[in-house]
Amino acid sequence: MYRFCPQLQICETDGIEELSDEESPTGGRRRLVVVKTLWRGCHSEVKAAFAREATWGAGLKHPQLARVLGLSLLEPPCAALDRGDAAPLPTILRSERKLKNVTVTEELHVKVSDYAMFCEEFVTDYHVMADGSRIPLRWMAWESLLMGMCSPASDVWSFGVTVWEVLTYCTAKPFEEMTDDQVVANASEWRCGGRGARVPAAPPPRCRRELYDLMHECWRREPMQRPRFHDLHRFLERMTHGYKPPNNR
16 A cells, blocks of 8 residues: 655635536636645656545545545646535634544535645644654554454444544544553554453543443444444434524524
């Protein structure tokens, strides 16, 4: 696997309307995009891996994902992702950090991306590898961190950590009292049976018990015992049934 750490910039453009889908045409208006750029003269294999990731991302079309809008392999190679009018969730929650990969539009629509992984201001939230790449080890399931096993079940683990972040109003990070090495050692405890392992965090203040129990279900040692996203969605729909956000924006 080839890792890369591109530079990140937010740009304004009006030349990509042909890349929009039929449901949300730009109509020629200017829009914000996030541009990931590799360094000039990078290795051909790094460039190929970058192109594969961008092509894969372009095939993912969902209202809650930041879409890949375009790719250029001219020097320097770059990819453009939709930024729109979304603001980072920490801004919405009046926090300076965390959940930096989640943005919220004026209509309270959430979009997920990996923007912050490449921003220097968030470098302390990631473990920096010898090759300069960054991994979010504090959000990763033990099997992903130690064995490289990624699955919907490992994503459920990370989702549980993200729910905890939201409930702390994005003011803390998982295992904040631990060093990166201690986080890895804790993952090893999970791998060896989980008896001495710690969960990502204590319950946030004012967290409903049923919601914290749900987070614990996401952090089960055995991946097959964790809930499916379908189950999580149904649970959260029931919990928020009838809720209307205040119109104070």
